[in-house]
Amino acid sequence: MRQRAGAAVVAAAVLLLAVGCSGGEGGPGGGASVTPHGTTPGSPFVTPPEATPPAKGSVRVVRTVAEHLTTPWGLAPLPGGGLLVSSRDDGTITRIDEKSGKKTELGEVPGVAAAGEGGLLGLALSPDYGSDHLIYAYMTTDSDNRIVSMLYDPKRDPGDQLGAPNTVFRGIPKGAIHNGGRIAFGPDGMLYAGTGETGNRDLAQDKNSLGGKILRMTPQGEPAPGNPFPDSTVLSYGHRDVQGLAWDDKQRLFASEFGEDTWDELNAIKPGDNYGWPKAEGKSSDPKYHNPIAEWHPAEASPSGIAYAEGSIWMAALRGERLWRIPLKGTETYAPPQAFLKGKYGRLRTVVPAGGDKLWLTTSNTDGRGHPTKTDDRILEVEVS
Template identity: 70%
Template sequence: MPAVLAVGALLFSAGCSSDDGGSPGSASASASGSAVRGSSSPGGEATPAAKGSVEVVRTVAEGLDSPWGVAVLPEGGLLVASRDEGTITLVDEDSGKKTELGEVPGVSAAGEGGLLGIALSPDYASDHMVYAYFTSASDNRVVRMIYDPKRSPGDQLGAPDTVFKGIPKGMIHNGGRIAFGPDGMLYAGTGESGDTGLSQDKESLGGKILRLTPEGEPAPGNPFPGSPVYSYGHRNVQGLAWDAKQRLFAAEFGQDTWDELNAIEPGANYGWPEVEGESDDSRYRNPLAQWHTDVASPSGIAYAQGSIWMVGLRGQRLWRIPLKGTEASADPQSFLDEKYGRLRTVIAAGGDRLWVTTSNTDGRGAPKEGDDRILELKVS
């Protein structure tokens, strides 16, 4: 097993039981307050530099209300989901103009629930389907809708077709990130809704990463026959991304001690609630990197320039985790520390660019004039 490189003293912070990171605990950690597992990987992959850089190029858009999921349209434009309003807005990435496309019916926004992740169909060019993960009155579910830009603004979303339902809901830990993988299957990160026992129950949809066909059936080749469950033992997954070799990574909220970035393997058990962060128990997969909860509370992740980029809510910063294979090749490095408040979503924008959304109007931040906003970053 690779050696563990511990950076900084072990800190215990209290009161981070919610996914978004509530009030800060009494302990604090510096940007280096993390632990990294390092090893080499086969295949002769180029390893990114140990130290990177981030430049804020511009503000793409302002005045967004509780932005959560973001999808990039191939014809240009960003679709942005409002958690609390239950609406999807088209943002012109050049001018910053915002056009509300419509409201997703059935969204029940309370606590950490509402309209969360969105993703485009793998066949978007022909079917114009937009997928959305949201909290309803009874559960968390995934629907799909036709986006018709020829209709009048405010009425451009078709009636939702429920693709998958029955994911446990709660005031906390609703998961919510969805993404289509390189295999064309739909992946969904779920939370255990505050019921920790669900994470280890492979019959439950809570505390899992699910893998579905675009029609919402358990995907072929899943590790548990007939089940949508792809991995389990998660607390609350809100970040999904694939690297250049199509390997899946996921960010996960811890409770009081460790937040995690995991390399995901089908059928693997990531330990919650039996362990939080790294352990010596071989039954559970260890994270490739972990952070004290006051410097992370991670939501979205993206892959660019050989690194995973992870945004933090309570931590109010952007983390860079350089990769070699499925291991971190150097200590994580933080940027934008407390400059823009809470950060929710990060999207690879091609080449050396990222788009990052703030999350200061979600009831837990301190909104400033212009919040919430989308930033364009140049990274290395």
């Protein structure tokens, strides 16, 4: 793979992290200043005021895009059309024609050891996908959780369109539960991964462990320039099980997290911060721990994927069987979270932007904990405001 870490890239990445740190609860791509329209060259940079989303929003399911999927987990829209979806238990990646719903299996990823909450999980496209055609995947093996990249060649026969996996990053702890699994490339071109503590609580507070963390690395799997801990991919720690990552329009990072028995969380991520688990679940009075911006009882949430659209974070809930809207003002909630689709489609796993006011949303009723209908699992097109 082509190396990206030239001097300019390093400097830009460090600047992005510095802005996030200095602005309070910003993420690694924190609200960078821009020159407002009409200013003259050399005038001071200022940050334009942020639009405030309405206190109340709306959700409309436009259509069912695809049906009869087996344990869908990761979802990645392709440039020019098409959706890639991973099957946690089958270890396959399938392309969905988002207009017709036609399914084409690209192939099975070798080495996937699906058991419990582990298997073939998150998907992400290379920042250079237009030239390198690489798909990144987070997968559970017999020994660990790891991130691999694979060449996608649609000209090959169906079932044989994936190249051999190249291990980008290995050694993330695995377990029957809490394997994390969400990966995404950020606005800075770096690869982010949410991991779980596998049920071993102590891993979350151990900065030398990769469990219970949000990781930030180069596309080649090296610690990203500007990370808060020397020679480490760890961006933040004290997490229980992170399965949602998303950036707002100011490049601030947010993450969803499974709680235990009391509080699930939505967090604004600040590099180097401790998010409390297992010492704190939900909001804490201890200043050592970074408090969530919103929290829910697990029966209402058990959150997995998140996406940003129309001024809000949209959060898919598994046990809660609903889609949450969390309107934002900066890195705080502007109004109380609002629930949609409660119980209508069962467990919801992954939500990704589909452009403008649209989202792609997957159900997760065939994962062993849901009650699948004859057409599950499904991908839905949803219009939001």
